[in-house]
Amino acid sequence: MFVFKAAVVGAGTMGGEIAQVMASADVPVVLKDVDRKFIDQGLEKARQVTEAQLGRLVKKEKLTQEQADAQAEALLGRIHGTTEYEGHFGDVDFVVEAVPERMEIKQSVFAELDEVTPGNAILASNTSSLSVTEMGEATTRPHKVCGFHFFYPASVLRLIEVIEGDETSEDTMQSAANFAQQIRKQPIRCGEAPGFVVNRILNSSVSEIWRVRDEEDLDVEEIDRLVTESKASPMGPFYLADLLGLDTVLHVAEHLRDSYGDRFYVSSAMKELVEAGNYGQKTGKGFYDHG
Ligand SMILES: NC(=O)c1ccc[n+]([C@@H]2O[C@H](COP(=O)([O-])OP(=O)(O)OC[C@H]3O[C@@H](n4cnc5c(N)ncnc54)[C@H](O)[C@@H]3O)[C@@H](O)[C@H]2O)c1
DSSP states (O other), X not given: OOOSOEXXXXXXXXXXXXXXXXXXXXXXXXXXXXXXXXXXHHHHHHHHHHHHHHHHHHHTTSSOHHHHHHHHHHHHHTEEEESOSTTTSTTOSEEXXXXXXXXXXXXXXXXXXXXHSOTTOXXXXXXXXXXHHHHHTTSSOGGGEEEEEOOSSTTTOOEEEEEEOTTOOHHHHHHHHHHHHHTTOEEXXXXXXXXXXHHHHHHHHHHHHHHHHHHHTOOHHHHHHHHHHTTSSSSOHHHHHHHHOHHHHHHHHHHHHHHHOTTSOOOHHHHHHHHTTOOBGGGTBSSSBOO
């Protein structure tokens, strides 16, 4: 299946950039959210990423500024922001759902998508940890439902985990892997194990940093500084968690602890922040103040 038109539902931390990735591979894309202000934030994110990418090419003298401006305009023109399904979803081939990591929200979005998209469209989820099988149960086409898990920042990181639910057909898995390549990403196929591949590996190491921080009441900025200086990672785990969204990171950590036991640790400092409504960069405050 070739994807002529795609859609992204949820224009938050991930959605705007996922739409930008698709548009930069010449795929027209609809970006839907519940409120115009979230659409505007998603479109602004897509614009910033595009300008940064093209700006680098201008700096290397591979493009003139005029060519870069024209390419940016064409690329951003392929993203259509909307708060409505009507008039936009009747001809999409592939949808990526990127709404908050809560099963009841995912299932209601999948039920809506089942109603408004053509029967042959693939309905995929960017979930970091939840069951794709359960999302498929909210539709009349569970064989057309799979996971399609990008990594933050989606415009930079090339990997996509294509996740097979109990009912996902082979044809859907192959089409999703093909679409990942169409948008210049590297797909890997995963079973529906908690954390899939990457978060299971990543969280097993970051868990230990969270555990030591809590047990010894260490300073998060100091830990981040040491990790960055050691060049083990481009940024420290607490700053990174702020960028990813503490609500999402906490949910994944809890899911891994519930699935695999105490070898996966849930940061109590993070839990307190989330309970107070501080989700990191997207709310302005987390482990750091983001202004
Ligand atoms: N943040 C990350 O680093 C990251 C990385 C990979 C995968 N994910 C996954 O991507 C998904 C989205 O995460 P995020 O960090 O972008 O979340 P977010 O909270 O930043 O954004 C979610 C967006 O969905 C919108 N939304 C809520 N209900 C909706 C509905 N019914 N219809 C349309 N839009 C709706 C919200 O208004 C918000 O703009 C989650 O499943 C998460 O686990 C996140």
